Amino acid sequence: MIPFEKYTNNGNTKCSFIHGNGFPPLTYKSLLTELSNTLDITSMLLRPHWNETSSPYKLKNWRLFVDDFIQHANEQKITNSIGIGHSIGGNIILKAAIKNDKIFKSIVLLDPTIFAPSIIYFWKILSLFPKALENFPLAKAARNRKTSYSSKEDIFISYRKKNIFKNIQNKQLNEYIDSIFEKSQSRYELNFSKVWEEHIFLKSVYDDMYIWRNLSKVKIPVLIIKPDSNPVFRLNAVKKISKNKNIKVVTLSDSSHLFPLEKHKETTDIISNFLP
Template structure:
């Protein structure tokens, strides 16, 4: 298999790097404040998921998130990474967790920021009735319908400044996303993360709640009170796992690392330092 792409921050050392796993539709550079804080401790390495490969593979290849977690395992093997501390947001935290369940030697501790823990029935629907899910699930339709080309980065910023989903994100942090999420294409800028891939990932959501409840992997879990990916009932149930720690952010949502990066850094750094 070809060498999988990555980004790095900080200087390599003889000590294991910190692995950072980005979310669906948000390239690693979107998380610059958090990554720079982590890079003060160790080199940070981030694998670029399939939608960011060049050439970009067809979204139809994806059947479940287990394929994405297998990519993480391949990436670790290619880079001789073992026994690392990982930090992930949304999909990234899920694929890192799944990889750790399959290969416990790879990840020794994990920060899961707003992991996508959808209920069994929805995940079953994505497998049993994929066409129906694609047509009827609002977030998939929204992804497919979003503009993917802009005349300038400023135009991209102005567009993303308006949606309700981004209202709690400062201009500075929104610019981190725009700078990471837009790439030059001729005299325009396009989404680095193709919208067809974003929709496909939503439409292949994979159930893993049971593994979370019984996992012995040291985990620090973070949830925004306005989360649409971790329901309150499951959040309370998950907290029965004695191996995991839990932090609530009352004024944040699923985009917690962009909405409150300083607060996230304050909470995750003691855990990361303890586990390194």
């Protein structure tokens, strides 16, 4: 059975949430707590967070994760539900909606990792030169990630200094830290494989023409929320995806790719106003 976590408060509308790479579900505790007032949330874990998993070195593209989710949906009898995904999670949710039109009745993609065809073709050319890929910033950061600290305070001090977290409040930063570190004897250790994290970044684009070739199959309402600062979901992709009139794209001001952590209440409001 595909591992997953549950977030339930008073909500009864079934919802599947898929997290970002290196950001397990508890990272989004503030957001999921808000959403669980109206939604009954199930969050499948991506393979880096499984106790037992296959080798990341065999990963060819993200199709594996789409297949994992569809298996999870079958196991949990998920149909006619809400789908929400952040980053890679948004990519997986959209591909799953294309592949199986019975799972979702509407979906929300939070700055999804979806690139225009020109970027896809460029990436495939770049992949012919492995040394060039080794310097891809996100993969390099994952490869060099520090995995052990002497105390939680040391983790917080280190992460508080990182530019990527500058707009995240202390509470949400601590939620992120708690989601990825566990105490082991006298130290705090990263609780997932950074090798998996790296390889997910390296294989991020290879299967994405599937989206563009099948976009017309998307008949359900789709909301894409993107930040106004350095979005992953960029303008050329926005223009192309907006040709499908079922898809609406909105921009959240004063935010970055991590806006689900930075602005969880605003994100909840936008999602709630979109959902029936």
